[in-house]
Amino acid sequence: MFDKYILCENSLRTRVENGEPKGFSLEVRLPYYRALGLSMVEQIALTIDGEPVAPERMTLCVADGRFALAQLGGAHDANWGFGEVARLEVDGVPPAAGEHEVQIEQHLRISYLPFTLIGKDRKRLTLA
Amino acid sequence: MSKTARIQRGISLYSYQEEFFLRKLDLEGCIAEAAKIGANGIEIVSEQMIPRAPDASSAFYEQWHEWMAQYGTTPVCHDLFLDTKRYPDRRLTDDECVASIEADLRHAHRLGCRFVRVLVSVSPHILARCVSAAEHYDVKMLLEVHSPLHFDHPWIMRHAESMERLGTQHIGFMPDMGIFVKHYPRVMRDRFVRMGAREQVADFICAAYDERVLSEYLLQDVRQMGGTAVELAMAETVRHTIWSNPKRLLEFMPRIHHIHAKFYEMTVECVEPSIPYEDILPVLVEGGYDGYLSSEYEGNRHVQDAFDVDSVEQVRRQHQLFERLLEQYAPVAA
Numbered sequence: 001m002f003d004k005y006i007l008c009e010n011s012l013r014t015r016v017e018n019g020e021p022k023g024f025s026l027e028v029r030l031p032y033y034r035a036l037g038l039s040m041v042e043q044i045a046l047t048i049d050g051e052p053v054a055p056e057r058m059t060l061c062v063a064d065g066r067f068a069l070a071q072l073g074g075a076h077d078a079n080w081g082f083g084e085v086a087r088l089e090v091d092g093v094p095p096a097a098g099e100h101e102v103q104i105e106q107h108l109r110i111s112y113l114p115f116t117l118i119g120k121d122r123k124r125l126t127l128a
Numbered sequence: 129m130s131k132t133a134r135i136q137r138g139i140s141l142y143s144y145q146e147e148f149f150l151r152k153l154d155l156e157g158c159i160a161e162a163a164k165i166g167a168n169g170i171e172i173v174s175e176q177m178i179p180r181a182p183d184a185s186s187a188f189y190e191q192w193h194e195w196m197a198q199y200g201t202t203p204v205c206h207d208l209f210l211d212t213k214r215y216p217d218r219r220l221t222d223d224e225c226v227a228s229i230e231a232d233l234r235h236a237h238r239l240g241c242r243f244v245r246v247l248v249s250v251s252p253h254i255l256a257r258c259v260s261a262a263e264h265y266d267v268k269m270l271l272e273v274h275s276p277l278h279f280d281h282p283w284i285m286r287h288a289e290s291m292e293r294l295g296t297q298h299i300g301f302m303p304d305m306g307i308f309v310k311h312y313p314r315v316m317r318d319r320f321v322r323m324g325a326r327e328q329v330a331d332f333i334c335a336a337y338d339e340r341v342l343s344e345y346l347l348q349d350v351r352q353m354g355g356t357a358v359e360l361a362m363a364e365t366v367r368h369t370i371w372s373n374p375k376r377l378l379e380f381m382p383r384i385h386h387i388h389a390k391f392y393e394m395t396v397e398c399v400e401p402s403i404p405y406e407d408i409l410p411v412l413v414e415g416g417y418d419g420y421l422s423s424e425y426e427g428n429r430h431v432q433d434a435f436d437v438d439s440v441e442q443v444r445r446q447h448q449l450f451e452r453l454l455e456q457y458a459p460v461a462a
Contacts (some may be wrong), residue, residue: 001429002149033145034175037214073216082176083149111213112249 002031006104006121008085013128014094023057024094024127025087030080031106031119038067038075042116043107044088049100053090061087099126131416133458135409137450138162138169138204138420139443140388141177146428146437148177153440156195161440163199165447169420170196171205171245171386174235182208182235189238196240204420205270205302205386207245208232225254229269230261237265243386245302246271248283252290255299262298270302270386278307278372279380291383301380304388304424305403309369312337313392313402315430316369320362322434329359333366343367374404374411381415392427394445398452409453421450 011027028044030036044060046053055069064078066089080086102125108117139162147153153161155177162170174181178188196203210228212220220228229246236244246255246269255269262269271287273279291299312334321330329350336346343366350363377384391400423446428437 002432004433005149029149033142033149034173034209037211039214039216040211042216076215081179082145083151109213109216111209111211112247 001033001119002029003119003121005029006031006106006119007102007123007125009123009125010128012100012102012125015089021094023089023091025089026102026125027085028088028104029083029085030108031121032108032110032117033082035079035081035084036108036110038062038064038072038078038080040109040111041072041080041106042109043105044069045105045107046088046090047103048095057091059089059091061089095127097127099124131418133413133416134418135412135454135458136169136420137167137447137454138171138202139167139423140171140173140205140207142171142173142207143423143425143443144439145173145176146432146439159195159199159201161443163201165444167423167443167447168201169204169422170201171207171420171422172203172239173207174239175209182206182231184235184238192239203240203242205243205245205422206232206236206239206241208236208247210247210250222254222257225250226257229254229258233258233261233265233267233269236267241267243268243270243302245386245388248272248274248277252287255287256290256294259294259296259298263296266298268298268300268385270300272388273301273303273307274388275304275306275309275370276368278370279303279376280372288380288383300383300385302386302388303377303384304390305405305408306388306390306426307370307372308374308404308408309402310371310404311402312366312369313427313430315393315427316365317362319430319433320358324356324358325362326356326359329353329355330362333359333362337366337369337371340371374408377408377411378415381417384415384417384419386419387412387417387421388424389421389446389450390424390426391442391446392430394442394449396445398445398448400446400449405449405453409457413458423447 006029008027014024015022058069060067062080067075103122106119110117141158144153144158178184232244244267277284317330346366347363350359394400423443425439425442
């Protein structure tokens with residue numbers, strides 16, 4: 001549910017700090033009908049042009065704080081709001097300028113479901 | 129001994145989830161839309177629409193009551209969740225579950241709601257421990273009888289027995305009308321076809337649903353037809369989407385205080401093709417139901433991949449249907 005809204009259009013950007021390219025970022029939403037504690041976001045898998053992005057390179061930024069993906073399980077007091085546009089920051093060499101095939105998959109641990117809730121989106125995004 | 133039914137129109141703001149998600153409507157906007165169509169009983173999935181729920185700010189609760197007064201709406205129900213799997217390495221303890229529900233009861237009370245929706249997966253022994261808090265706040269805990277469960281499922285029988293043993297008025301039921309899906313919802317079928325299910329296999333599954341074929345047999349048939357992953361996924365939904373007898377509501381009516389008026393699609397003629405509200409309303413009237421029909425539109429997830437969703441129009445059509453049926457079956461309704 002809400003899968004087609006996971007990747008926000010026109011949100012792929014390079015990240016530059018002190019004139020140095022640090023990586024890139026994109027804006028993402030949670031594919032679920034209510035806010036969810038971050039400790040229940042089990043996995044965020046990102047692929048750019050067919051190449052999986054190593055999870056260690058990624059940080060999720062929500063209104064409640066910034067969390068490396070490995071820290072999500074311990075983020076007991078932070079929520080990702082319903083429809084909240086979060087920023088996924090990726091460290092390392094940004095992709096080249098131009099259009100890229102971006103795929104994302106989120107795995108959510110929903111207590112009343114007897115399976116992992118998986119949301120998937122795929123869009124062509126242009127690096128700004 | 130038959131009570132006169134008193135049936136009112138309401139809405140769970142869950143119905144407007146698509147517009148809220150996309151920030152086309154904010155919470156006040158949702159309340160305003162409900163008031164426009166006379167759906168004055170407001171139910172809310174607080175974790176969708178209220179920041180920091182169930183621990184919202186004092187300023188929020190003040191604003192909420194101002195909106196209720198301004199729009200002439202009445203707070204009815206807060207839908208709670210229980211995140212038993214909140215932590216990766218363990219389940220919540222019973223004490224933590226009770227504390228979580230008590231926080232929801234307090235929040236419901238601050239909203240002025242008379243009920244909380246309790247997830248059907250919550251155990252009777254946990255609810256039993258929350259009775260004193262429910263009585264203190266005077267908020268009834270209503271177990272949502274939701275598909276694939278139904279009134280003759282052993283889990284619901286167990287809950288009913290527990291309620292009677294406890295002898296409290298502060299636990300009851302809120303059936304979700306998705307337990308009365310008479311025909312496979314068209315919007316679900318069409319979504320599976322868009323995902324790649326062959327038309328003839330989708331038709332086969334819909335026919336099997338109407339023939340009340342056991343889900344295990346249907347799955348076997350679809351496998352033997354060389355069913356693809358998508359077709360098997362559609363067949364699997366028959367385990368969760370159910371038809372049961374609306375007349376079963378009569379036995380439990382003294383404990384039924386709220387109705388989730390689930391729907392997947394309202395046609396332009398204001399008909400829900402899959403759920404027979406024209407058969408359900410007379411049962412509610414016969415049973416003397418006193419409460420709201422709380423619209424719960426859940427079609428957006430089945431159409432959003434291909435169409436713009438108009439939840440406001442969908443809910444408007446359901447309330448046209450309610451007005452017509454209430455006129456026909458319960459002309460003395462409040």
